[in-house]
Amino acid sequence: MELSSINPFARKQEIEAPQSNKTKEMIEISVGASDRIVDGIRNLLSIPAKLFLWNSKFGSGNISQETLDKMRNYLHENGLHDVRVSVNEYDPGSTWIRIMSNPKTSRLSKCTIGLADGIITTLAVSKLTGFPGDRFSPSANTIYLFSDDASIALHEAGHAKDFHTRENPVLYGLASRLPLVTLYQEAVATQNAIQYLRNKGDIPGVKKAFTLLTPALATYALYELWTLSELDLSSFLLCLFTLFGLGHLLGRYLAAQEKEEPSISVVSSSADKLLSAPHEAMKAVEG
Numbered sequence: 001m002e003l004s005s006i007n008p009f010a011r012k013q014e015i016e017a018p019q020s021n022k023t024k025e026m027i028e029i030s031v032g033a034s035d036r037i038v039d040g041i042r043n044l045l046s047i048p049a050k051l052f053l054w055n056s057k058f059g060s061g062n063i064s065q066e067t068l069d070k071m072r073n074y075l076h077e078n079g080l081h082d083v084r085v086s087v088n089e090y091d092p093g094s095t096w097i098r099i100m101s102n103p104k105t106s107r108l109s110k111c112t113i114g115l116a117d118g119i120i121t122t123l124a125v126s127k128l129t130g131f132p133g134d135r136f137s138p139s140a141n142t143i144y145l146f147s148d149d150a151s152i153a154l155h156e157a158g159h160a161k162d163f164h165t166r167e168n169p170v171l172y173g174l175a176s177r178l179p180l181v182t183l184y185q186e187a188v189a190t191q192n193a194i195q196y197l198r199n200k201g202d203i204p205g206v207k208k209a210f211t212l213l214t215p216a217l218a219t220y221a222l223y224e225l226w227t228l229s230e231l232d233l234s235s236f237l238l239c240l241f242t243l244f245g246l247g248h249l250l251g252r253y254l255a256a257q258e259k260e261e262p263s264i265s266v267v268s269s270s271a272d273k274l275l276s277a278p279h280e281a282m283k284a285v286e287g
């Protein structure tokens with residue numbers, strides 16, 4: 001048995017064929033019908049997250065064409081034409097078909113992790129509850145999007161890009177249950193989104209991404225603390241407010257330091273180092 005078949009961090013050896021013959025219209029973006037009651041309940045349940053992230057569009061459901069266009073462009077420019085985007089939908093049927101017909105997953109993974117993912121998607125009713133909300137599923141090779149924010153959309157597309165470089169995307173997804181791996185995967189997705197915006201010269205977009213995605217990382221830092229230690233309620237609340245506070249401060253600092261010419265910005269390069277620190281730490285276990 002080759003190590004790469006059991007190492008979740010193994011990267012693909014071969015370079016995929018150029019996607020020059022693919023157009024961005026080939027990317028399937030399916031938008032669910034809006035429903036005032038269902039969307040209203042999800043928006044209500046998303047209020048704590050909206051407050052902590054200080055973003056009213058979180059879980060809003062009404063995704064603007066501008067956000068969808070940015071996501072489509074990202075997927076196209078990164079050759080991710082087989083990724084489906086499910087926008088504010090409850091469509092478990094499509095999810096099951098995608099899981100069971102995904103050519104990139106083995107029969108074993110379809111019948112185990114794929115099955116679990118399908119059941120969660122069917123039962124969790126993200127459209128109603130907002131949980132799980134915006135996410136990328138390697139089993140269904142699908143991005144689920146409920147928030148009308150380009151930073152969040154590109155972050156999820158950044159996950160898709162990261163997973164597509166892995167030898168075994170489903171195993172890589174499963175590895176998020178290991179300590180610190182979730183934080184690493186989130187940092188990589190955020191770094192992918194910010195670097196894409198920077199390459200595009202979209203400095204206002206970079207600033208917005210830092211402002212939103214840095215405190216969002218606090219969610220995952222809190223998750224790691226929660227799993228690594230037994231926090232009582234008062235310690236949990238203390239960590240919650242401290243981490244989000246620090247996340248907002250750091251995000252605003254990095255946004256303020258982002259310059260129009262990032263290549264000559266020392267602080268910008270510091271931000272890169274900050275975001276790539278978990279990446280560097282994980283290199284030791286990658287094959």
Ligand SMILES: [Zn+2]
Nearest residue numbers: 155159186189
């Ligand atoms: Zn994420």
